[in-house]
Amino acid sequence: MSRSAEENIIFDGRIRMPYKWAAGETSSYFLTQLRDHAKLWGTRCSVCQVIFIPPRKNCPRCVTADTTWVELPSRGVLQTFAVIYFSEPLLQPSEPPYIYGIVKLDGADTGLTHFLGEVAPGELRSGMRMEAVFKNKEDRSGLITDLLYFRPEGGSAS
Amino acid sequence: MTDIAIVGMAQTPYRRRRDDANFAELIYGVTCEALDDAGLEIGDIDNFITVSNDFWDGRTISSMAVQDACGSSFDGGRNVSTVEGDGTFGLLYGMMRILSGAYQTTLVVVHCKGSEGNMRLITNGMFDYIYTRPLGIEATGAAALQARRYMDKYKLTEEDFAHVSIKNRGNALRNPNAQLAETLSLDQVMASKPIASPLKLHDISPISDGAAAVVLAHRNVANKLGRKPVWVKGIAHCSEAHFLGDRDLAEAPALRDAAFRAYQMAGIEDPFAEIDLVELYDAYSYMEPLWFEELGFCPKGKGAELIRLGATAFDGPLPVNPSGGVLSAHAVLVAGLARVIEASLQIRGEAGERQVEGPVELALAHGINGPCGQSHCVVILGE
Ligand SMILES: [Zn+2]
Numbered sequence: 001m002s003r004s005a006e007e008n009i010i011f012d013g014r015i016r017m018p019y020k021w022a023a024g025e026t027s028s029y030f031l032t033q034l035r036d037h038a039k040l041w042g043t044r045c046s047v048c049q050v051i052f053i054p055p056r057k058n059c060p061r062c063v064t065a066d067t068t069w070v071e072l073p074s075r076g077v078l079q080t081f082a083v084i085y086f087s088e089p090l091l092q093p094s095e096p097p098y099i100y101g102i103v104k105l106d107g108a109d110t111g112l113t114h115f116l117g118e119v120a121p122g123e124l125r126s127g128m129r130m131e132a133v134f135k136n137k138e139d140r141s142g143l144i145t146d147l148l149y150f151r152p153e154g155g156s157a158s
Numbered sequence: 159m160t161d162i163a164i165v166g167m168a169q170t171p172y173r174r175r176r177d178d179a180n181f182a183e184l185i186y187g188v189t190c191e192a193l194d195d196a197g198l199e200i201g202d203i204d205n206f207i208t209v210s211n212d213f214w215d216g217r218t219i220s221s222m223a224v225q226d227a228c229g230s231s232f233d234g235g236r237n238v239s240t241v242e243g244d245g246t247f248g249l250l251y252g253m254m255r256i257l258s259g260a261y262q263t264t265l266v267v268v269h270c271k272g273s274e275g276n277m278r279l280i281t282n283g284m285f286d287y288i289y290t291r292p293l294g295i296e297a298t299g300a301a302a303l304q305a306r307r308y309m310d311k312y313k314l315t316e317e318d319f320a321h322v323s324i325k326n327r328g329n330a331l332r333n334p335n336a337q338l339a340e341t342l343s344l345d346q347v348m349a350s351k352p353i354a355s356p357l358k359l360h361d362i363s364p365i366s367d368g369a370a371a372v373v374l375a376h377r378n379v380a381n382k383l384g385r386k387p388v389w390v391k392g393i394a395h396c397s398e399a400h401f402l403g404d405r406d407l408a409e410a411p412a413l414r415d416a417a418f419r420a421y422q423m424a425g426i427e428d429p430f431a432e433i434d435l436v437e438l439y440d441a442y443s444y445m446e447p448l449w450f451e452e453l454g455f456c457p458k459g460k461g462a463e464l465i466r467l468g469a470t471a472f473d474g475p476l477p478v479n480p481s482g483g484v485l486s487a488h489a490v491l492v493a494g495l496a497r498v499i500e501a502s503l504q505i506r507g508e509a510g511e512r513q514v515e516g517p518v519e520l521a522l523a524h525g526i527n528g529p530c531g532q533s534h535c536v537v538i539l540g541e
Binding site: 010 | 177178216276278279282286287288289290292293294295296298299300302303304305306307310351352353354355356357399401402403404407
């Protein structure tokens with residue numbers, strides 16, 4: 001059969017699918033500590049000693065569940081960063097431009113991906129010392145965004 | 159290994175938007191063409207692999223949307239199985255099913271219409287819902303983190319990456335299936351709009367619609383067909399950690415591992431000397447040198463220099479993406495199988511205007527899946 005239609009019909013569609021995702025026991029602990037105390041916790045594998053943040057119930061490398069909680073400082077080193085200029089209002093948490101970074105907290109073996117703030121893109125360098133800025137206690141709700149962003153340590157890049 | 163061959167192949171042209179065809183219609187077209195190319199009929203195919211993604215198609219079990227079109231319902235229904243990932247993973251799965259001894263032939267089909275959904279929302283959906291997705295990060299933001307890390311670690315520049323876009327978009331001028339074919343200057347790339355710095359518009363692959371199909375056959379069948387088989391001499395797949403912060407994004411150990419095992423299977427000791435042509439998954443300009451290095455063609459951090467010197471140019475000693483690559487057409491999922499098809503056409507000597515000089519006896523095709531190339535599939539194809 002060859003095509004006989006004179007026009008192409010296009011449908012507008014949208015999938016609306018509410019979820020109730022369980023954070024699970026490990027992330028629930030992390031998120032309540034973040035909410036209630038503005039603390040960041042990782043997990044240390046008792047076998048390979050690697051400290052992971054976000055925390056895991058089991059070590060992803062050796063797969064043991066023999067892991068322990070470690071409180072991490074809310075400061076560390078910037079591994080990399082990206083400045084977002086494109087606009088996608090359906091997705092973006094704020095007006096671009098804004099900045100993502102991966103920060104390796106002191107003592108952790110993995111980096112945490114989050115926003116960077118209180119800094120101009122031109123002032124950023126990989127390897128910079130960064131510190132976490134949290135929402136005020138009354139505004140924290142047990143989400144990863146209770147951590148607002150990382151800023152250059154001391155509050156200024158210069 | 160010469161147990162499994164590619165005996166038929168087809169791909170659609172890649173275009174920004176195909177209003178004239180739905181998923182099934184795209185698949186029907188490439189199915190018929192791939193069977194014709196193989197000199198086989200639908201009744202000769204005893205196993206089917208459909209590759210698709212539910213988020214892009216906007217339905218669950220999207221693989222089943224193309225069953226009628228790929229012929230897997232023929233004669234009361236044949237075996238059909240599915241892969242949600244790059245088309246190269248579909249190829250690997252199809253091969254394994256033939257190697258199980260249960261099937262002689264397999265049709266692998268893949269489709270994606272990037273134009274119909276919202277690329278940014280869909281790729282945001284690949285991240286975990288607790289730590290990463292709420293930040294609004296998506297494929298290009300994550301890629302920018304990887305590009306910056308790669309630049310910092312190996313002292314590379316945005317200009318280094320610009321040369322990849324110049325080369326591949328220029329190569330695409332010879333490829334009628336490419337979507338973005340253009341002569342770019344360094345200034346044009348560098349002055350293109352910042353999207354997710356350090357990535358600019360011309361560092362980024364387009365949104366595309368398209369489909370592709372490959373017919374695989376066991377050597378018992380392949381050797382009886384009229385056409386020269388393209389043998390899968392080696393193939394391997396490997397995946398690394400999901401969280402971006404678990405990885406050093408300037409390194410791709412999963413690709414190193416997949417390449418090592420694929421080379422071992424194919425008996426390759428010196429990839430630069432032995433492989434004649436490479437088609438790799440350059441969704442962003444920086445990915446070409448990064449993957450090229452991890453494939454063992456040159457030391458880490460030296461890929462950009464080789465590109466600048468022309469070593470991977472269309473007429474260079476080792477052409478990389480003579481088709482124009484993913485930077486010139488990026489139907490997600492399809493793009494990896496397109497690399498396999500492009501490499502196979504070159505081995506057959508049927509790549510038309512984009513056929514490289516000299517014989518292509520051994521070629522490498524590469525596919526990725528997940529953020530920043532979380533998983534890789536390496537395919538070695540040969541005469
Ligand atoms: Zn461990």
